[in-house]
Amino acid sequence: MVTAFEALADPTRRRILDLLRERPRLVGELVDLLQISQPLVSKHLRVLREVGLVRVRQDAQRRWYELRPEPLAEINTWLEPYRQLWEARYDRLEDVLQELQEEERKHGKT
Amino acid sequence: MVTAFEALADPTRRRILDLLRERPRLVGELVDLLQISQPLVSKHLRVLREVGLVRVRQDAQRRWYELRPEPLAEINTWLEPYRQLWEARYDRLEDVLQELQEEERKHGKT
DNA sequence: TCTGTATATGCCTTGACAGTTATATAACCA
DNA sequence: TGGTTATATAACTGTCAAGGCATATACAGA
Numbered sequence A, B: 001m002v003t004a005f006e007a008l009a010d011p012t013r014r015r016i017l018d019l020l021r022e023r024p025r026l027v028g029e030l031v032d033l034l035q036i037s038q039p040l041v042s043k044h045l046r047v048l049r050e051v052g053l054v055r056v057r058q059d060a061q062r063r064w065y066e067l068r069p070e071p072l073a074e075i076n077t078w079l080e081p082y083r084q085l086w087e088a089r090y091d092r093l094e095d096v097l098q099e100l101q102e103e104e105r106k107h108g109k110t
Numbered sequence C: 001t002c003t004g005t006a007t008a009t010g011c012c013t014t015g016a017c018a019g020t021t022a023t024a025t026a027a028c029c030a
Numbered sequence D: 001t002g003g004t005t006a007t008a009t010a011a012c013t014g015t016c017a018a019g020g021c022a023t024a025t026a027c028a029g030a
Helices: A004-009 A011-022 A027-034 A038-050 A072-088 A094-107 B004-009 B011-022 B027-034 B038-050 B072-088 B094-107
Strands: A054-059 A062-067 B054-059 B062-067
Touching: A004 A011, A004 A072, A004 B004, A011 A027, A011 A038, A011 A054, A011 A062, A011 B072, A027 A038, A027 A062, A038 A054, A072 B011, A072 B072, B004 B011, B004 B072, B011 B027, B011 B038, B011 B054, B011 B062, B027 B038, B027 B062, B038 B054
Parallel strands: none
Antiparallel strands: A054 A062, B054 B062
């Protein structure tokens, strides 16, 4: 596990980030909200920590996990050159139509 | 494997997409460029096909693989609310400084 | 029809990771 | 100090995907 891409592949981790977007949270809060075991939450948080997507503030025995969105900029950068492409193609319906035709040809040959 | 997020987790697949961004390519071309086995390329292409990130045009025995950037819009949408956050924090150096201090405190206590 | 070319698929092994349970660590409180 | 709370980690299991090898499929040309 190295990049933010891998970290985002897991849907649970995406949910954790979404929850931290509202405000920092304790591990226990996340356990309640996600309905999964505490060790599992801690593991996902460790992965997110390692790629820099969250940081921890310790407060006695409690640990506040806080979002650090900067690594997402890496993904945004990778995405950039594609953005223009899909925007440019929004008005072209031919793709969809042609695909429907091909599906028809393949499956509909009863 | 379901979403574009999972598809992008693999660096080889990201490379394939980058190559297809220039122009459509034959499977054989990708094999040469990526320096990996033909079956493996075909398998990655299958994953990309299943999430709709590429499409195929058949030309005799050859298959032209072509980029279909639309599913990336899903990722872009997910990213959207985060974008403002990291942009808002670009000018705050305190984060970095505080982190350096904490590292210092932890490891530098010789 | 046979042969070569281009690509896909099946089977297998290995490694990584999600998830669980049990336990360790660490700080607070009585 | 002992007990309790909050979180992390270790050990384990099951699953799934990457990658390799062998083979099937599909088409073209002779």
